[in-house]
Amino acid sequence: MSAPVAIAIHDLKQGRAALDAARRLSVPVALRTAPGAAAYLGAGYLAALEDALGVPLLVDCGGDAGLVMAALRAGSRRLAFNGRHDVAIKLQSMCGQMNARFEWETRPPSCLVLAPGDDPLRRLVLHLRE
Structure with missing residues:
Protein backbone atom coordinates (compact mmCIF):
# COMPACT_ATOMS: atom_id res chain seq x y z
CA MET A 1 0.00 0.00 0.00
CA SER A 2 1.35 3.44 -0.90
CA ALA A 3 1.84 6.26 1.60
CA PRO A 4 -1.23 8.45 2.10
CA VAL A 5 -1.47 11.69 0.18
CA ALA A 6 -1.67 14.59 2.65
CA ILE A 7 -4.51 16.97 1.82
CA ALA A 8 -4.98 20.31 3.58
CA ILE A 9 -8.62 21.31 3.98
CA HIS A 10 -10.56 24.34 5.26
CA ASP A 11 -14.01 23.06 6.20
CA LEU A 12 -16.42 20.13 6.47
CA LYS A 13 -17.69 20.29 2.89
CA GLN A 14 -14.15 20.28 1.53
CA GLY A 15 -13.08 17.50 3.90
CA ARG A 16 -15.97 15.28 2.88
CA ALA A 17 -15.32 15.98 -0.80
CA ALA A 18 -11.60 15.14 -0.36
CA LEU A 19 -12.46 11.84 1.36
CA ASP A 20 -14.97 11.03 -1.38
CA ALA A 21 -12.42 11.81 -4.10
CA ALA A 22 -9.87 9.57 -2.39
CA ARG A 23 -12.38 6.71 -2.20
CA ARG A 24 -13.31 7.12 -5.86
CA LEU A 25 -9.65 7.03 -6.87
CA SER A 26 -8.75 4.28 -4.35
CA VAL A 27 -6.01 6.50 -2.93
CA PRO A 28 -5.17 6.61 0.80
CA VAL A 29 -5.23 10.14 2.20
CA ALA A 30 -4.34 11.87 5.45
CA LEU A 31 -6.26 15.05 6.16
CA ARG A 32 -4.72 18.09 7.79
CA THR A 33 -5.92 21.62 8.22
CA ALA A 34 -4.73 24.39 5.98
CA PRO A 35 -1.49 26.06 7.11
CA GLY A 36 -2.00 27.98 10.35
CA ALA A 37 -5.73 27.18 10.35
CA ALA A 38 -5.97 26.96 14.13
CA ALA A 39 -5.31 30.70 14.27
CA TYR A 40 -8.27 31.72 12.11
CA LEU A 41 -10.72 28.82 12.49
CA GLY A 42 -10.24 28.13 16.19
CA ALA A 43 -9.40 25.01 18.15
CA GLY A 44 -13.01 24.18 18.99
CA TYR A 45 -14.12 24.33 15.37
CA LEU A 46 -11.27 22.07 14.28
CA ALA A 47 -12.00 19.48 16.99
CA ALA A 48 -15.65 19.48 15.89
CA LEU A 49 -14.56 19.21 12.24
CA GLU A 50 -12.52 16.10 13.03
CA ASP A 51 -15.48 14.57 14.86
CA ALA A 52 -17.83 15.33 11.95
CA LEU A 53 -15.41 13.86 9.39
CA GLY A 54 -14.87 10.72 11.46
CA VAL A 55 -11.18 10.52 10.51
CA PRO A 56 -8.01 11.84 12.15
CA LEU A 57 -7.20 15.46 11.31
CA LEU A 58 -3.74 16.97 11.78
CA VAL A 59 -4.30 20.47 13.18
CA ASP A 60 -1.76 23.03 11.94
CA CYS A 61 -1.06 25.47 14.77
CA GLY A 62 1.70 27.36 12.98
CA GLY A 63 4.28 28.66 15.44
CA ASP A 64 1.81 29.46 18.22
CA ALA A 65 2.28 27.29 21.32
CA GLY A 66 -0.94 28.67 22.78
CA LEU A 67 -2.88 27.25 19.85
CA VAL A 68 -1.33 23.82 20.41
CA MET A 69 -2.49 23.93 24.04
CA ALA A 70 -5.95 25.20 23.04
CA ALA A 71 -6.30 22.41 20.48
CA LEU A 72 -5.34 19.85 23.12
CA ARG A 73 -7.98 21.27 25.49
CA ALA A 74 -10.56 21.15 22.68
CA GLY A 75 -9.85 17.45 22.12
CA SER A 76 -7.58 17.40 19.06
CA ARG A 77 -4.97 14.65 19.27
CA ARG A 78 -2.86 15.27 16.13
CA LEU A 79 -1.04 18.59 16.18
CA ALA A 80 1.57 20.32 14.01
CA PHE A 81 3.80 23.17 15.23
CA ASN A 82 6.54 25.05 13.36
CA GLY A 83 7.93 27.28 16.10
CA PRO A 120 -10.95 18.04 -4.56
CA LEU A 121 -11.41 15.28 -7.15
CA ARG A 122 -9.89 17.35 -9.96
CA ARG A 123 -7.05 18.64 -7.76
CA LEU A 124 -6.25 15.15 -6.44
CA VAL A 125 -6.11 13.71 -9.96
CA LEU A 126 -3.74 16.50 -11.03
CA HIS A 127 -1.64 16.05 -7.89
CA LEU A 128 -1.27 12.30 -8.52
CA ARG A 129 -0.07 12.97 -12.06
CA GLU A 130 2.82 15.15 -10.81
Whole structure:
Protein backbone atom coordinates (compact mmCIF):
# COMPACT_ATOMS: atom_id res chain seq x y z
CA MET A 1 0.00 0.00 0.00
CA SER A 2 1.35 3.44 -0.90
CA ALA A 3 1.84 6.26 1.60
CA PRO A 4 -1.23 8.45 2.10
CA VAL A 5 -1.47 11.69 0.18
CA ALA A 6 -1.67 14.59 2.65
CA ILE A 7 -4.51 16.97 1.82
CA ALA A 8 -4.98 20.31 3.58
CA ILE A 9 -8.62 21.31 3.98
CA HIS A 10 -10.56 24.34 5.26
CA ASP A 11 -14.01 23.06 6.20
CA LEU A 12 -16.42 20.13 6.47
CA LYS A 13 -17.69 20.29 2.89
CA GLN A 14 -14.15 20.28 1.53
CA GLY A 15 -13.08 17.50 3.90
CA ARG A 16 -15.97 15.28 2.88
CA ALA A 17 -15.32 15.98 -0.80
CA ALA A 18 -11.60 15.14 -0.36
CA LEU A 19 -12.46 11.84 1.36
CA ASP A 20 -14.97 11.03 -1.38
CA ALA A 21 -12.42 11.81 -4.10
CA ALA A 22 -9.87 9.57 -2.39
CA ARG A 23 -12.38 6.71 -2.20
CA ARG A 24 -13.31 7.12 -5.86
CA LEU A 25 -9.65 7.03 -6.87
CA SER A 26 -8.75 4.28 -4.35
CA VAL A 27 -6.01 6.50 -2.93
CA PRO A 28 -5.17 6.61 0.80
CA VAL A 29 -5.23 10.14 2.20
CA ALA A 30 -4.34 11.87 5.45
CA LEU A 31 -6.26 15.05 6.16
CA ARG A 32 -4.72 18.09 7.79
CA THR A 33 -5.92 21.62 8.22
CA ALA A 34 -4.73 24.39 5.98
CA PRO A 35 -1.49 26.06 7.11
CA GLY A 36 -2.00 27.98 10.35
CA ALA A 37 -5.73 27.18 10.35
CA ALA A 38 -5.97 26.96 14.13
CA ALA A 39 -5.31 30.70 14.27
CA TYR A 40 -8.27 31.72 12.11
CA LEU A 41 -10.72 28.82 12.49
CA GLY A 42 -10.24 28.13 16.19
CA ALA A 43 -9.40 25.01 18.15
CA GLY A 44 -13.01 24.18 18.99
CA TYR A 45 -14.12 24.33 15.37
CA LEU A 46 -11.27 22.07 14.28
CA ALA A 47 -12.00 19.48 16.99
CA ALA A 48 -15.65 19.48 15.89
CA LEU A 49 -14.56 19.21 12.24
CA GLU A 50 -12.52 16.10 13.03
CA ASP A 51 -15.48 14.57 14.86
CA ALA A 52 -17.83 15.33 11.95
CA LEU A 53 -15.41 13.86 9.39
CA GLY A 54 -14.87 10.72 11.46
CA VAL A 55 -11.18 10.52 10.51
CA PRO A 56 -8.01 11.84 12.15
CA LEU A 57 -7.20 15.46 11.31
CA LEU A 58 -3.74 16.97 11.78
CA VAL A 59 -4.30 20.47 13.18
CA ASP A 60 -1.76 23.03 11.94
CA CYS A 61 -1.06 25.47 14.77
CA GLY A 62 1.70 27.36 12.98
CA GLY A 63 4.28 28.66 15.44
CA ASP A 64 1.81 29.46 18.22
CA ALA A 65 2.28 27.29 21.32
CA GLY A 66 -0.94 28.67 22.78
CA LEU A 67 -2.88 27.25 19.85
CA VAL A 68 -1.33 23.82 20.41
CA MET A 69 -2.49 23.93 24.04
CA ALA A 70 -5.95 25.20 23.04
CA ALA A 71 -6.30 22.41 20.48
CA LEU A 72 -5.34 19.85 23.12
CA ARG A 73 -7.98 21.27 25.49
CA ALA A 74 -10.56 21.15 22.68
CA GLY A 75 -9.85 17.45 22.12
CA SER A 76 -7.58 17.40 19.06
CA ARG A 77 -4.97 14.65 19.27
CA ARG A 78 -2.86 15.27 16.13
CA LEU A 79 -1.04 18.59 16.18
CA ALA A 80 1.57 20.32 14.01
CA PHE A 81 3.80 23.17 15.23
CA ASN A 82 6.54 25.05 13.36
CA GLY A 83 7.93 27.28 16.10
CA ARG A 84 11.12 27.27 18.12
CA HIS A 85 12.82 23.97 18.98
CA ASP A 86 12.92 24.59 22.74
CA VAL A 87 9.18 25.25 22.75
CA ALA A 88 8.54 22.21 20.54
CA ILE A 89 10.27 19.97 23.08
CA LYS A 90 7.94 21.19 25.85
CA LEU A 91 4.86 20.84 23.65
CA GLN A 92 5.87 17.34 22.63
CA SER A 93 6.07 16.38 26.30
CA MET A 94 2.59 17.82 26.95
CA CYS A 95 1.15 16.03 23.95
CA GLY A 96 2.73 12.76 25.06
CA GLN A 97 1.07 13.08 28.45
CA MET A 98 -2.29 13.45 26.70
CA ASN A 99 -1.73 10.62 24.20
CA ALA A 100 -1.62 13.13 21.37
CA ARG A 101 0.60 12.94 18.28
CA PHE A 102 2.86 15.97 17.89
CA GLU A 103 4.73 16.95 14.73
CA TRP A 104 7.41 19.62 14.82
CA GLU A 105 7.58 20.82 11.25
CA THR A 106 10.88 22.45 10.41
CA ARG A 107 9.87 23.11 6.79
CA PRO A 108 6.53 23.58 5.03
CA PRO A 109 4.63 20.30 4.80
CA SER A 110 4.51 18.45 1.52
CA CYS A 111 0.81 18.25 0.82
CA LEU A 112 -1.98 19.14 -1.55
CA VAL A 113 -3.39 22.41 -0.20
CA LEU A 114 -6.96 22.91 -1.35
CA ALA A 115 -8.12 26.49 -1.76
CA PRO A 116 -11.67 27.41 -0.78
CA GLY A 117 -13.90 26.42 -3.69
CA ASP A 118 -11.45 23.92 -5.21
CA ASP A 119 -12.78 20.67 -6.65
CA PRO A 120 -10.95 18.04 -4.56
CA LEU A 121 -11.41 15.28 -7.15
CA ARG A 122 -9.89 17.35 -9.96
CA ARG A 123 -7.05 18.64 -7.76
CA LEU A 124 -6.25 15.15 -6.44
CA VAL A 125 -6.11 13.71 -9.96
CA LEU A 126 -3.74 16.50 -11.03
CA HIS A 127 -1.64 16.05 -7.89
CA LEU A 128 -1.27 12.30 -8.52
CA ARG A 129 -0.07 12.97 -12.06
CA GLU A 130 2.82 15.15 -10.81
